[in-house]
Amino acid sequence: MRQVKMYRPQVPADALPRLKTILDRGWFGLGPETAAFEQELSALPEVGGHVVGVNSGTAALHLALYVSGVAPGTSVIVPANTFISTAAVVVQHGCHVVLADIDVSTGNIDTGHVRELLRNRNDISAVIPVHYSGIPCELAELNVIAAEYRLTIIEDCAHAIGAVHQGLPLRKYSNIRAYSFHATKVVPIGEGGCVTFPTEEMADRARRLRRLGIDSSQADWSSPYEIEELGFKYNMNDMAAVLGRSQLASLPQRIARRRDIIARYTRSVSSSDIWPVMPRRETDRTGAFAFSVRVEEHVRERVRRQLAEAGVQTEIYFKSLDSFRIGLNGAVPKARKFSKEVISLPVHDAMSDDDVDYVAEHLIGATAS
Numbered sequence: 490m491r492q493v494k495m496y497r498p499q500v501p502a503d504a505l506p507r508l509k510t511i512l513d514r515g516w517f518g519l520g521p522e523t524a525a526f527e528q529e530l531s532a533l534p535e536v537g538g539h540v541v542g543v544n545s546g547t548a549a550l551h552l553a554l555y556v557s558g559v560a561p562g563t564s565v566i567v568p569a570n571t572f573i574s575t576a577a578v579v580v581q582h583g584c585h586v587v588l589a590d591i592d593v594s595t596g597n598i599d600t601g602h603v604r605e606l607l608r609n610r611n612d613i614s615a616v617i618p619v620h621y622s623g624i625p626c627e628l629a630e631l632n633v634i635a636a637e638y639r640l641t642i643i644e645d646c647a648h649a650i651g652a653v654h655q656g657l658p659l660r661k662y663s664n665i666r667a668y669s670f671h672a673t674k675v676v677p678i679g680e681g682g683c684v685t686f687p688t689e690e691m692a693d694r695a696r697r698l699r700r701l702g703i704d705s706s707q708a709d710w711s712s713p714y715e716i717e718e719l720g721f722k723y724n725m726n727d728m729a730a731v732l733g734r735s736q737l738a739s740l741p742q743r744i745a746r747r748r749d750i751i752a753r754y755t756r757s758v759s760s761s762d763i764w765p766v767m768p769r770r771e772t773d774r775t776g777a778f779a780f781s782v783r784v785e786e787h788v789r790e791r792v793r794r795q796l797a798e799a800g801v802q803t804e805i806y807f808k809s810l811d812s813f814r815i816g817l818n819g820a821v822p823k824a825r826k827f828s829k830e831v832i833s834l835p836v837h838d839a840m841s842d843d844d845v846d847y848v849a850e851h852l853i854g855a856t857a858s
């Protein structure tokens with residue numbers, strides 16, 4: 490029976506000799522490979538900004554909150570439809586999480602609800618919109634809201650390398666952005682991430698803070714380093730950076746292939762009772778990390794089971810954050826409903842068109858039965 494896995498990290502063949510070179514060099518902690526990876530990411534249309542490599546997307550989000558000066562004790566708006574990291578860092582930073590509801594057609598934060606939350610409380614200092622599965626949020630509007638209410642925006646770009654909003658890559662919106670290079674993501678390096686800042690000054694501070702605050706720039710024999718501000722152990726290492734560097738040349742083709750897969754799925758389900766979760770407009774393009782559909786709540790688990798029996802792995806992106814027993818509450822009925830209807834399907838660049846058709850056929854068959 491055909492097996493279609495959710496993820497299949499693809500590392501180019503030249504990654505192995507490059508890794509061997511690093512191992513032979515005798516140093517594979519934070520070093521020149523990480524610096525080179527940061528420069529290459531900064532030069533990419535898909536990323537840009539002043540880039541700081543870290544050891545996870547979660548660390549990237551936390552460092553972003555810290556360096557942007559979001560004051561502990563204030564509140565931060567987070568969409569309910571996200572991975573726990575987006576809210577966990579807010580709590581770890583000493584802030585309160587305020588859950589925002591979503592637009593079920595995109596899975597993204599509902600800007601109307603963001604405005605309502607801001608009208609009703611005056612303790613909100615930041616918003617962390619998530620580009621769900623790579624579909625861009627209403628970023629232009631969020632930036633207008635942020636200017637009006639003097640909010641910091643930190644974009645959770647864990648899924649969104651390559652996303653385009655209103656014809657422009659995310660870098661053009663000048664916010665702080667946090668990316669993940671986790672094993673499941675579009676650029677998988679095991680564990681890793683990066684945060685991009687609008688200024689080199691912020692990035693320099695983040696580079697110190699990611700390594701416990703250690704500043705080696707003025708090092709001499711008598712004083713190998715100074716610490717002016719205590720930081721975290723969040724630095725990337727050079728082995729991970731080599732894996733990342735080896736994937737950047739083929740990134741545009743891989744994103745294009747993932748978009749083709751999503752377009753093929755979307756065409757297949759177009760005349761069924763399955764609702765694809767999609768960008769809002771032609772000028773918005775997904776970064777194509779994932780593809781989710783919604784089906785009637787009462788058939789969702791049966792459909793997933795039938796897909797599993799046909800060898801097709803699926804996921805639920807995401808359980809609404811208010812459904813965990815960790816005290817995150819909010820009026821988020823649309824996120825709740827979405828989390829009961831959603832099925833996230835396999836998308837990776839090793840999938841053939843036949844694999845996509847196979848998944849779509851079984852999905853449609855299971856939904857109709």
Ligand SMILES: Cc1ncc(COP(=O)(O)O)c(C=O)c1O
Nearest residue numbers: 545546547572574647669670671
């Ligand atoms: C939306 C979102 N934000 C943040 C993260 C955290 O990334 P990492 O696993 O690299 O810490 C993830 C990871 O899956 C994610 O899906």
